Amino acid sequence: MTDRMQWTNALSTRPSLETAIAEVTERVQQSLSGNPDLGVFFISSAYATDFPRVMPLMLEKFPLPVLIGCGGGGVIGTDDRSQTIEVEGAPALSFSVARLPGVEIHPFHVSAEEIPDLDSSPEAWVELIGVPPQKNPQFILLCDPFTSRVNDLIEGLDFAYPGSVKVGGLASARTMGVQSALFYHSPNHSSPSLYREGTVGVALSGNLILETIVAQGCRPIGKPYRVSQGERNIILELTEIEDGNEGIASSSRPPLEVLRDLLQTLDDKDRELAQHSLFIGIARDEFKARLGRGDFLIRNLLGVDPRKGAMAVGDRIRPGQRVQFHLRDSETSAEDLEFLLEAYQKEKGTSSPGAGALMFSCLGRGEALYGVPNFDSKLFGRYLHDIPLGGFFCNGEIGPVSGRTFLHGYTSAFAILRQP
Numbered sequence: 121m122t123d124r125m126q127w128t129n130a131l132s133t134r135p136s137l138e139t140a141i142a143e144v145t146e147r148v149q150q151s152l153s154g155n156p157d158l159g160v161f162f163i164s165s166a167y168a169t170d171f172p173r174v175m176p177l178m179l180e181k182f183p184l185p186v187l188i189g190c191g192g193g194g195v196i197g198t199d200d201r202s203q204t205i206e207v208e209g210a211p212a213l214s215f216s217v218a219r220l221p222g223v224e225i226h227p228f229h230v231s232a233e234e235i236p237d238l239d240s241s242p243e244a245w246v247e248l249i250g251v252p253p254q255k256n257p258q259f260i261l262l263c264d265p266f267t268s269r270v271n272d273l274i275e276g277l278d279f280a281y282p283g284s285v286k287v288g289g290l291a292s293a294r295t296m297g298v299q300s301a302l303f304y305h306s307p308n309h310s311s312p313s314l315y316r317e318g319t320v321g322v323a324l325s326g327n328l329i330l331e332t333i334v335a336q337g338c339r340p341i342g343k344p345y346r347v348s349q350g351e352r353n354i355i356l357e358l359t360e361i362e363d364g365n366e367g368i369a370s371s372s373r374p375p376l377e378v379l380r381d382l383l384q385t386l387d388d389k390d391r392e393l394a395q396h397s398l399f400i401g402i403a404r405d406e407f408k409a410r411l412g413r414g415d416f417l418i419r420n421l422l423g424v425d426p427r428k429g430a431m432a433v434g435d436r437i438r439p440g441q442r443v444q445f446h447l448r449d450s451e452t453s454a455e456d457l458e459f460l461l462e463a464y465q466k467e468k469g470t471s472s473p474g475a476g477a478l479m480f481s482c483l484g485r486g487e488a489l490y491g492v493p494n495f496d497s498k499l500f501g502r503y504l505h506d507i508p509l510g511g512f513f514c515n516g517e518i519g520p521v522s523g524r525t526f527l528h529g530y531t532s533a534f535a536i537l538r539q540p
Contacts, residue, residue: 133210137173161187162510163195171191224325286518324537337448339452347443349372376431418531
């Protein structure tokens with residue numbers, strides 16, 4: 121049926137750029153009926169010296185009205201045996217192509233200099249993107265990790281488009297010294313472009329639903345606490361919350377003292393894990409009485425002040441927020457993703473199945489975390505069958521937690537696209 125959304129993906133691991141492009145474009149062309157509307161590709165940094173040639177070659181082989189992409193330290197896609205694989209540290213090109221009837225596609229490139237001040241009105245952000253919020257656009261974002269001002273960008277987009285999903289990743293490379301690469305082509309762009317800075321993306325409006333699964337891969341330890349004193353990203357004092365609710369609170373204590381007591385209650389395995397994989401979760405829903413898996417935004421612990429017992433974390437903190445210490449390892453990451461996939465599968469029930477999906481996974485996951493290849497993508501396929509999946513390993517992952525968009529680390533974020 122030509123009025124149905126179509127989505128396909130092809131992966132090539134050929135070491136020659138020309139051969140890889142020829143392979144993926146031929147395979148996606150065979151899979152689609154009708155003219156495609158959008159292409160998204162991810163290319164291994166192993167091809168970095170050929171990056172200036174990528175867009176002209178892609179469009180020569182397979183003309184598309186809108187084409188975006190980025191370089192990655194690893195690439196995810198479907199090989200010629202119809203298996204989704206994750207290729208890390210080797211040449212690979214993953215090409216996803218979609219036919220999106222009834223969907224308005226608005227591509228954009230945004231430089232850091234163009235991003236409005238965070239005190240600007242929503243209209244300034246709407247003018248930047250060029251899509252009115254009444255169209256309820258859904259965003260796919262590919263960003264340079266060093267020049268995009270990505271946190272300001274996603275905060276501004278949340279401000280201007282509060283009901284819209286924003287998902288994506290930061291370009292990456294496996295080798296030090298390799299420049300980031302963002303690729304962009306649109307009908308209003310005079311020639312295909314390779315950018316080394318900013319953000320490229322698409323805003324999708326109309327006959328489309330974009331849903332996300334954001335697996336942060338952590339489990340809580342100990343009890344939740346409320347920040348009783350804090351400044352900027354420094355926690356000065358914590359107050360224990362009995363039974364996960366307001367209850368009868370204990371007196372405030374420095375977070376380092378709280379952590380030391382907590383470590384004494386852990387078994388040997390978790391105590392050892394805490395030496396290198398300890399994080400803090402910040403509750404995102406201020407009104408939820410009992411907090412569980414998926415209710416926290418996971419952030420790094422940046423350092424402590426032994427004299428004051430204060431603790432610096434990788435986000436702004438304000439008094440009144442609830443926090444809980446977390447641990448991360450391969451077993452926990454696997455359990456977390458499986459829990460979220462199972463919950464998504466049950467929630468959707470008989471809804472229209474996904475037509476296609478994109479996977480944005482941290483460079484710190486993959487085989488280095490699990491000890492086996494293709495773990496996250498294979499788990500995705502086990503729960504969500506026959507959905508073409510493309511993606512890459514990122515320098516940071518963009519996705520929502522409890523209705524707000526954040527930049528994550530050590531996360532796998534999935535974008536699932538389907539028709540209403």
